[in-house]
Amino acid sequence: MAILVINEVSKSFGSLQVLKKISLEVQAGTITGLVGPNGSGKSTLLSTVFGLHKIDGGSVYFQDQPVTGLPPHRMYQKGIAFSFQIPRLFFQLTVLDNLLMAAREHIGTKFYGALFLRHRWQQQETQLVKKAGEILKMLNLFKLVNHKAGELSGGQRKLLEIGRVLMSDPAMIFLDEPAAGVNPVLSREIYQKLHLLCQKGLSILLVEHKLEMLLDFADYVYMMDSGQILLAGKPQAVISDPLFYQVYIGETKNAAVSS
Amino acid sequence: MYLMDTLVFISIFALLSMSLNVEYGYTGLANFGKVAFFMAGAYTYAITISLGLPFYISLIMAALIPALIGGLVSLPALRLREDYLAIVTLAIGEILRIFVKAEQWLTGGVWGIAIPSIFGGLGLSIEMMALANVLFSWGIVIIIFVLLRLIINTPYGRVLLSIREDDIAVKTLGKNPILYKAQAFMLGSAIAGIAGGFFAQYIRYIDPYMFLPLLTFTVWVMLILGGTANHWGAVAGAMIVEMFNRGSRIAKDYLVLPFDPHNVQFILFGILIILFLLYRPYGLFREKPLKTGAEVEILKWQSSSSTK
Ligand SMILES: Nc1ncnc2c1ncn2[C@@H]1O[C@H](COP(=O)(O)OP(=O)(O)OP(=O)(O)O)[C@@H](O)[C@H]1O
Numbered sequence: 001m002a003i004l005v006i007n008e009v010s011k012s013f014g015s016l017q018v019l020k021k022i023s024l025e026v027q028a029g030t031i032t033g034l035v036g037p038n039g040s041g042k043s044t045l046l047s048t049v050f051g052l053h054k055i056d057g058g059s060v061y062f063q064d065q066p067v068t069g070l071p072p073h074r075m076y077q078k079g080i081a082f083s084f085q086i087p088r089l090f091f092q093l094t095v096l097d098n099l100l101m102a103a104r105e106h107i108g109t110k111f112y113g114a115l116f117l118r119h120r121w122q123q124q125e126t127q128l129v130k131k132a133g134e135i136l137k138m139l140n141l142f143k144l145v146n147h148k149a150g151e152l153s154g155g156q157r158k159l160l161e162i163g164r165v166l167m168s169d170p171a172m173i174f175l176d177e178p179a180a181g182v183n184p185v186l187s188r189e190i191y192q193k194l195h196l197l198c199q200k201g202l203s204i205l206l207v208e209h210k211l212e213m214l215l216d217f218a219d220y221v222y223m224m225d226s227g228q229i230l231l232a233g234k235p236q237a238v239i240s241d242p243l244f245y246q247v248y249i250g251e252t253k254n255a256a257v258s259s
Numbered sequence: 260m261y262l263m264d265t266l267v268f269i270s271i272f273a274l275l276s277m278s279l280n281v282e283y284g285y286t287g288l289a290n291f292g293k294v295a296f297f298m299a300g301a302y303t304y305a306i307t308i309s310l311g312l313p314f315y316i317s318l319i320m321a322a323l324i325p326a327l328i329g330g331l332v333s334l335p336a337l338r339l340r341e342d343y344l345a346i347v348t349l350a351i352g353e354i355l356r357i358f359v360k361a362e363q364w365l366t367g368g369v370w371g372i373a374i375p376s377i378f379g380g381l382g383l384s385i386e387m388m389a390l391a392n393v394l395f396s397w398g399i400v401i402i403i404f405v406l407l408r409l410i411i412n413t414p415y416g417r418v419l420l421s422i423r424e425d426d427i428a429v430k431t432l433g434k435n436p437i438l439y440k441a442q443a444f445m446l447g448s449a450i451a452g453i454a455g456g457f458f459a460q461y462i463r464y465i466d467p468y469m470f471l472p473l474l475t476f477t478v479w480v481m482l483i484l485g486g487t488a489n490h491w492g493a494v495a496g497a498m499i500v501e502m503f504n505r506g507s508r509i510a511k512d513y514l515v516l517p518f519d520p521h522n523v524q525f526i527l528f529g530i531l532i533i534l535f536l537l538y539r540p541y542g543l544f545r546e547k548p549l550k551t552g553a554e555v556e557i558l559k560w561q562s563s564s565s566t567k
């Protein structure tokens with residue numbers, strides 16, 4: 001069963017058409033990968049579907065409900081969590097506060113609740129803190145729990161961005177290059193964790209340049225080029241397709257030769 | 260007496276800079292029309308008290324009406340484009356002053372309004388009345404101070420700070436920044452309104468010329484020198500700048516200078532700001548991490564889970 005259906009979605013920035021009637025599906029409980037050359041529109045697809053950009057055309061269905069053009073906070077409330085390719089953390093806040101910000105239905109985040117239901121939100125936070133602690137341990141960030149997020153290294157920021165997504169108990173997550181800048185052992189562990197979560201019902205749409213990760217963990221892969229889907233199928237099938245080689249590997253090789 | 264007067268003015272400015280701190284320090288909203296909400300509070304107090312309402316009701320109204328204006332002004336501006344708020348607030352100060360001047364039947368126009376003191380009919384000596392005002396105004400400062408600490412050190416405060424840091428990221432985490440911004444703006448306006456209400460009560464006569472844009476500027480300087488996003492910073496900033504202002508006003512009478520001594524105050528003020536920007540760009544007090552209790556709980560959790 002498809003949990004997310006993207007139907008002929010288009011998006012232009014000025015005269016630049018970045019998405020040209022993109023259609024794809026994510027099956028529930030799977031990891032679906034997006035791959036393609038730099039600038040092919042992968043990140044734009046994720047952020048447009050999530051409501052961060054105004055959608056120019058097409059429709060989006062999540063769990064069989066139309067969610068086309070909903071703003072991000074409504075998408076989140078529907079059960080989707082989003083992570084940015086370049087982390088957008090709250091730098092003056094602690095690592096812990098960054099994670100707690102992602103908590104779902106937290107009474108203390110409402111003005112009334114914060115002031116008058118103090119006891120209840122404090123109990124809620126005691127639970128949330130445990131969850132945050134587990135996530136931070138997994139991401140090797142626990143020793144920095146009460147440090148400002150702005151003090152983290154580039155890779156650690158990426159990890160915290162992923163942690164924030166895990167914190168919100170989503171039904172589905174959008175991940176933009178979760179392994180970028182993260183050491184290979186840890187990024188494999190993260191993928192293993194994601195794989196486990198998928199077996200418990202989580203669905204994932206992610207962008208990934210690292211082919212070995214797609215081969216080992218993705219259930220289905222779409223290859224994009226210039227705002228269009230060129231290939232779709234099992235990771236092995238897509239990656240061994242001559243067109244894949246020509247568009248994706250070939251392009252980077254040519255670039256490497258010419259530079 | 261001069262000391263008492265200084266103390267009262269410091270408390271009024273402390274309220275104003277705490278109110279700007281909610282908006283700018285914690286939520287990142289630039290309000291360039293603080294004076295408008297101060298003025299709205301002062302006039303609300305003056306008008307409602309003249310209708311015969313008890314002073315505490317008038318003071319509550321002096322918080323509610325500016326909060327309402329704050330909500331009406333900020334929501335549409337925030338919806339249009341986030342950075343319109345700065346422009347709109349700049350305009351509202353002027354608009355409100357023109358309104359007050361024009362609507363003579365309500366506000367007394369340029370002639371102003373007289374306001375009775377709360378401590379008027381009690382037969383107090385002038386000294387005792389001054390003391391009563393000091394105690395009352397600092398009482399308000401303490402209440403607001405405690406209340407703001409209670410509001411900020413919560414998950415709600417965490418959302419406000421996060422909006423200041425990156426409101427798009429806040430959106431992706433399921434909270435609508437516009438609502439929070441409007442609330443913060445209303446809260447800030449309510450505090451400014453209370454300051455205005457007390458000011459009217461204290462000064463016992465207000466007219467539109469008391470509410471010039473310079474006041475907004477002064478409050479900004481107070482907050483930035485004291486330190487943004489720090490509860491003590493807002494109060495300390497008010498204290499320093501008000502004492503400095505008064506000090507330089509007195510000093511200029513004793514100086515013999517080759518130029519208009521009125522300018523000394525502004526020159527010294529400029530030097531003070533430059534010195535701060537050079538040596539303490541974040542102000543006297545620095546921002547502290549939030550204390551919601553989670554920062555302690557997590558360490559408890561760690562020690563209990565590692566001993567298992
Ligand atoms: N906000 C924006 N405004 C204007 N142009 C944009 C914007 N975002 C992306 N683009 C353009 O859209 C195109 C696709 O960008 P996008 O970030 O989606 O690529 P990508 O496939 O994620 O690439 P990468 O693998 O390098 O992350 C690029 O040409 C980029 O310049």
Ligand SMILES: [Mg+2]
Nearest residue numbers: 042043044085
């Ligand atoms: Mg990208």
